[in-house]
Amino acid sequence: MNRRLLPLALSTLAVLALITLFGHRDGAWAGTFNPELQITFESTTPETPSDFTSVFNLPKGDVNFAGVVSFIPKEWGIVRGDKIPVGADVGFLTAQATLGLINGACKDVVPVEFEMKNASLDRNDTVSFDDKDDNKTADYADDKDKNDILDGIDHYPEFLNIVFKDQQPFRRSAGISPVAGIPIMLQFLIFPPGTKIHDEIPSDEKLGYPTVTELQNVGDTSAEPEPGVITDFCTPLLSRNTSFGKTPDGKQLFVTPQAGAYDFVTVSVGQRDADGDGYENGFDTCAYDKNVGNPRVPYDGDVDNDGLDVACDPNDNPETGGTNSDQDADGYMNRGDNCSQVANGQEESKVANVGNQSDKDIDQIGDACDKNRDTADGELAKSDPSVKITIGGGGTGGAPKNCPDCYVLGSAPPGDGNSSSSKDEGGSSSGVIIIVVAVIAAIVIIGGGAALFMRRRRGS
Ligand SMILES: [Ca+2]
Ligand SMILES: [Ca+2]
Ligand SMILES: [Ca+2]
Ligand SMILES: [Ca+2]
Secondary structure: OOHHHOOOOHHHOOOOEEEOOOOOOOOOOOOOOOOEEEEEEOOOOOOOEOOEEEEEEEOOOOOOEEEEEEEEOOOOEEEOHHHOOOOOEEEEEEEEEEEEEOOOOOOEEEEEEEEEEEOOOOOOOEEOOOOOOOOOOOHHHOOOOOOOOOHHHHOEEOOHHHHOOOOOOOEEEEEEEEEOOEEEEEEEEEOOOOOOOOOOOOOOHHHOEEEEEEEOOOOOOOOOOOOOOEEEEEEEEEEEEEEOOEOOOOOEOEEOOOOEEEEEEEEEEEOOOOOOOOOOHHHOOOOOOOOOOOOOOOOOOOOOOOOOOOOOOOOOOHHHOOOOOOOOOOOOOHHHOOOOOOOOOOOHHHHOOOOOOOOOOOOOOOOOOOOOOOOOOOOOEEEOOEEEEEEOOOOEOOOOOOOOOEOOOOOOOOOOOOOOOOOOOOOOOOOOOOOEOOOOOOOEEOOOOOOEEEOOOOOO
């Protein structure tokens, strides 16, 4: 198999990621990270089912996000997932992601659309992210029981049990859409207030319900990287997510609280940029040398157009054989390789201690070429923007009294087995390890308070 042209392998997908938020510029941050967020409600009448839409815009030239978690105020009425039919329509998301394909400049704008469905919470009835039955379709995108609901929706993806350990969401929505011929799964998971999502994300109950956006299997530490066709994922990124207040047949989904003013807080993190040239490590094939050109522009600072800026290209002259889309011949094309000039591919991982794109400190620079293997290079840009929403003209606030199926603060989330009991508290226990950083090839999105995470760059 020609590894360079390996189609986006299913397990490598991580293709879309998205997010929400906005931001400020961090003084220590050499690049820019200024996400813009808007949240709008169809109705701000108290105690009423209401659609809400969040628009997230990360301008061109900013570093991409690494992770995002949005919080929904704890007074909001959120119907438990086990009270909504599995497969019911609960919202939709559209996004425009900018990708670099097959070692080209990062400039291809790819529209993505997901119809979100209410999804199973039963962690004991799982479906694989792989193609275990070898029918050429990943198991989550099959419909083995032929009920017109894809298996990633009516069964719980088993990788979520790795990513979130023993944390049980009480609401999950999922959408599965083809991108470049590959079924991509996007999920929104809502956890009880106080749930610890990640060390970098506050778990203060006062912030409300943490909502996480999961794109593909980001954060699954058991997944092995493979080369793929998406070699970069960069800004600009625009997404628009609408969550329905009720299903088409009138079932409540999100209900506004009593009159009052509420803060929607988003915690967001931008990717690291070790050399401070404005290009995040995962997007920078010369991570330790300031680029001469712009990797969004073909040939800029890269005469032979092989994806290696002249700042570190050992030969940038096409006339003398400089052009080489995989400089170290490890199967990962330069732009999709976290060590563009040191072999650390699938073969090397078997013979040398460099791992297959392994990156211990998750700074998007592979162990094989990382100058500080145990300490991340570059600062994380952080931003915790918030939007204040006033319901009913203001008041003292409180949860809606007309939502019998809404999650009750302090109760055990549904989901384990028959939901007769719950071994998790959803509280703050052990950790979820989502990696707040990096990934390339991932795009994600988020929505009305959802979050996103990306995993380390996985493959081209
Ligand atoms: Ca650079
Ligand atoms: Ca070059
Ligand atoms: Ca390499
Ligand atoms: Ca590293």
